[in-house]
Amino acid sequence: xxxxxxxxxxxxxxxxxxxxxxxxxxxxxxxxxxxVGLRSKTHVVLVCxxxxxxEFSSHQKKIFKVDDHIGVAIAGLxxxxxxxxxxxxxxxxxxxxxxxxxxxxxxxxxxxxxxxxVCTQRSWTRPYGVxxxxxxxxxxxxHLYQNCPSGNYFEYQAFAIGARSxxxxxxxxxxxxxxxxxxxxxxxxxxxxxxxxxxxxxKLNGSNCNVAVVGIGEAFxxxxxxxxxxxxxxxxxxxxxxxxDVAPVExxxxxxxxxxDQAAAPMET
Amino acid sequence: xxxxxxxxxxxxxxxxxDNNGGTCIAIAGSNYCVIAADTRMSTGYSILTRDYSxxxxxxxxxxxxxxxxxxxxxxxxKNLSARHLIYQHQHNKQMSCPAMAQLLSNTLYYKRFFPYYxxxxxxxxxxxGKGCVFTYDAVGSYERVGYGAQGTGGTLMMPxxxxxxxxxxxxxxxxxxxxxxxxxxxxxxxxxxVFASAAERDIYTGDGLEIVVVNAEGVKREFLELRRD
Numbered sequence: 023x024x025x026x027x028x029x030x031x032x033x034x035x036x037x038x039x040x041x042x043x044x045x046x047x048x049x050x051x052x053x054x055x056x057x058v059g060l061r062s063k064t065h066v067v068l069v070c071x072x073x074x075x076x077e078f079s080s081h082q083k084k085i086f087k088v089d090d091h092i093g094v095a096i097a098g099l100x101x102x103x104x105x106x107x108x109x110x111x112x113x114x115x116x117x118x119x120x121x122x123x124x125x126x127x128x129x130x131x132x133x134x135x136x137x138x139x140v141c142t143q144r145s146w147t148r149p150y151g152v153x154x155x156x157x158x159x160x161x162x163x164x165h166l167y168q169n170c171p172s173g174n175y176f177e178y179q180a181f182a183i184g185a186r187s188x189x190x191x192x193x194x195x196x197x198x199x200x201x202x203x204x205x206x207x208x209x210x211x212x213x214x215x216x217x218x219x220x221x222x223x224x225k226l227n228g229s230n231c232n233v234a235v236v237g238i239g240e241a242f243x244x245x246x247x248x249x250x251x252x253x254x255x256x257x258x259x260x261x262x263x264x265x266x267d268v269a270p271v272e273x274x275x276x277x278x279x280x281x282x283d284q285a286a287a288p289m290e291t
Numbered sequence: 292x293x294x295x296x297x298x299x300x301x302x303x304x305x306x307x308x309d310n311n312g313g314t315c316i317a318i319a320g321s322n323y324c325v326i327a328a329d330t331r332m333s334t335g336y337s338i339l340t341r342d343y344s345x346x347x348x349x350x351x352x353x354x355x356x357x358x359x360x361x362x363x364x365x366x367x368x369k370n371l372s373a374r375h376l377i378y379q380h381q382h383n384k385q386m387s388c389p390a391m392a393q394l395l396s397n398t399l400y401y402k403r404f405f406p407y408y409x410x411x412x413x414x415x416x417x418x419x420g421k422g423c424v425f426t427y428d429a430v431g432s433y434e435r436v437g438y439g440a441q442g443t444g445g446t447l448m449m450p451x452x453x454x455x456x457x458x459x460x461x462x463x464x465x466x467x468x469x470x471x472x473x474x475x476x477x478x479x480x481x482x483x484x485v486f487a488s489a490a491e492r493d494i495y496t497g498d499g500l501e502i503v504v505v506n507a508e509g510v511k512r513e514f515l516e517l518r519r520d
Contacts, residue, residue, distance in 0.1 A: 087380070111380050115373050 033145045047171035051153035054097035056220035059155040060180035061166040062204045065237030066157035068095040069213035085234045089114040091124045092158035093242040097184035099151035127158030131167045139173030153183045189219035308408045312495030314444035315356035317414035319422030319470045323506040326414040327482045328356040330499035341498035351385040353415035358442030360408035388415035392425040399431030410441035437469035444489035444496040490518040
């Protein structure tokens with residue numbers, strides 16, 4: 023009811039204490055295609071579904087290397103994601119120049135969150151319309167973080183963002199307790215299976231599925247499409263893998279739905 | 292007071308620069324490049340350390356050796372390493388040696404009016420896998436050559452290198468390559484001889500010799516002793 027009166031500026035509160043522009047920005051994240059991240063004791067894996075504009079075009083690049091020890095997967099406005107990735111790269115280079123050591127992941131994530139927060143408090147800039155899954159390795163081990171347009175950030179064992187991410191999350195919820203002890207390849211498998219859940223139509227293959235890994239003894243790298251195709255093929259061959267029957271959640275397709283992990287705001291009427 | 296007393300001119304005795312001495316050379320071969328530098332770091336007539344590396348791996352196939360003011364050298368190396376990271380992010384590959392050579396030249400000239408007191412010699416493999424050496428002055432003037440020497444012992448070494456490596460006159464046809472026809476081990480032996488000779492007479496060169504060889508297989512490092520006096 024009140025939404026339309028208070029949603030023009032990011033600097034206008036609603037009577038219920040919400041900033042609608044920020045929430046709309048988070049909607050943009052939900053419209054982007056799915057990105058999944060998961061972490062074990064030694065590795066972090068990012069898996070994404072790349073959308074293609076048409077049959078003729080290449081698939082969207084959703085995973086960016088930020089430094090040898092950090093990479094990021096984006097969902098939402100890709101241009102915003104690219105710009106933020108470039109900013110993260112320059113932060114890492116700057117830190118290395120000053121301190122001759124890799125930027126701790128948590129620090130980078132906080133800097134990113136502060137940057138996003140600025141855009142929620144200026145009348146002349148809009149919030150970034152991109153959600154980021156930051157995967158990195160530092161002295162304290164492997165980490166997976168999510169960054170929101172609101173300026174919030176959260177650390178996760180496993181998470182999914184983007185369209186139909188709830189389906190992926192349901193799979194992850196079932197399996198995440200086994201992740202810490204998983205080997206690198208098992209982790210990648212879990213990631214690809216969970217991303218399959220988030221696929222609306224069409225098949226997962228080496229070109230529309232991007233997989234990246236970072237871990238102890240392994241710098242951040244994106245797997246090439248042949249390797250990914252092999253893993254996908256081997257998943258289909260595994261007859262012992264129980265069929266994952268997850269009913270897709272209905273609210274995902276375009277209706278405004280509040281994720282429970284975002285700011286706890288009531289559903290609008 | 293006598294009227295003839297004048298105001299003493301007080302000239303500044305502080306300089307932002309210091310010369311830490313030492314010599315660097317590089318020799319280009321048909322499919323390798325040798326880059327070498329002594330490991331003595333000095334100031335005035337004192338030795339600061341006998342064990343300081345003047346050589347920096349800027350990229351896979353590109354190595355820089357610099358003598359002069361090592362604080363400026365260190366800053367220059369860090370600057371170039373950071374720029375190389377940016378290049379790798381943008382182009383998804385390592386910088387080639389000729390590309391790094393141009394970048395170094397631009398970086399030096401950027402500080403044309405407060406220069407890096409750094410006398411550089413850049414060595415590596417070009418895009419075709421042939422050895423290449425670039426020699427610089429402090430403000431970025433550079434040239435691709437077959438061999439080069441910079442630093443306090445440079446003037447002692449250059450005539451010897453000219454004698455051993457200089458290609459016949461460019462007026463002769465067919466055109467000759469700048470790279471030496473010597474084999475890798477012959478070039479390394481020449482480097483050792485030339486440093487041993489320079490260490491005899493140049494007080495700032497000595498203690499140790501660090502030799503880096505870049506070839507198709509990668510980067511190899513060797514270290515040996517020099518006169519410590």
